[in-house]
Amino acid sequence: MSTSTGTGPRHQPSPHRRRPPADHRFLGFDTRVFPHAAAILLVWLLWTVIVPAIDSAASSDDPAVTGDQLAITPTLSFVPATDWNIASGFRVGERSASDTVPSVELTRGNIVLTVTADSFTGTPDELLTQIDAVDTATNGKSVLAMSGSRQPLATDAGLIGVQITFNTPSSAGSITSFVVDDTGVNVQVVGPPDQITDRSAEIADMISSIGATEGRAS
Structure with missing residues (x-):
């Protein structure tokens, strides 16, 4: 009587899940993406914080108060x-x-x-x-x-x-x-x-x- 052994495909690690090299790793994150993240953060700050602040500072609002003529x-x-x-x-x-x-x-x-x-x-x-x-x-x-x-x-x-x-x-x-x-x-x-x-x-x-x-x- 012959016996068979399982010959199913072995699990291969996905190339997309490779850990970054040690010299490009900080707290588990790939430091090579930091410049891109910083650029995105800078754009976000520009439009949500800096530009509104400039607009507010340059605003021409001058509300009339009691006693004005x-x-x-x-x-x-x-x-x-x-x-x-x-x-x-x-x-x-x-x-x-x-x-x-x-x-x-x-x-x-x-x-x-x-x-x-x-x-x-x-x-x-x-x-x-x-x-x-x-x-x-x-x-x-x-x-x-x-x-x-x-x-x-x-x-x-x-x-x-x-x-x-x-x-x-x-x-x-x-x-x-x-x-x-x-x-x-x-x-x-x-x-x-x-x-x-x-x-x-x-x-x-x-x-x-x-x-x-x-x-x-x-």
């Missing part, structure tokens, strides 16, 4: 709502090298409020019409065509202006015009309809606060 002209100013970001413009008392007063731009979320001033000898109603004419020429859109009727508006200091509001599915806002001593003042607000609604009281208060700076006659 923003200059519109040398004699006119208004009170910004707290925590609105002052993207451009000077607080009362600040000066530029040229001693000019720049336009004011405030932001909150996706809302932008701008206040500009320039020489103008007409009425607030005429100024509002001129603003729409410029907007139509530059952007091809008429704000007046999609707005409600013009409404008179008086500030807390007694300045009389005119305002229109608009509300579309994509944006809402208002334009308010004043003329003070041959200077036209325009306040334009635009943003998503829901945000405009949520901030309507703050926006109205800022416009109502326009008046003479430090009690000087406007």
Whole structure:
């Protein structure tokens, strides 16, 4: 009687499981992959730590605080709502090298409020019409065509202006015009309809606060 013995294949160690040479081994790891791992770590640090830190340091955020007044002209100013970001413009008392007063731009979320001033000898109603004419020429859109009727508006200091509001599915806002001593003042607000609604009281208060700076006659 013959007997057979098992002749199955012997287990061969996988070449992918070979241990690294002793001179390239540290705590069981292959030191030859360290440079690649370091490069990956450096890229991760760059985009998750370093770049955000630089962005934060260079941020232009300048939130308005209680007591701030923003200059519109040398004699006119208004009170910004707290925590609105002052993207451009000077607080009362600040000066530029040229001693000019720049336009004011405030932001909150996706809302932008701008206040500009320039020489103008007409009425607030005429100024509002001129603003729409410029907007139509530059952007091809008429704000007046999609707005409600013009409404008179008086500030807390007694300045009389005119305002229109608009509300579309994509944006809402208002334009308010004043003329003070041959200077036209325009306040334009635009943003998503829901945000405009949520901030309507703050926006109205800022416009109502326009008046003479430090009690000087406007």
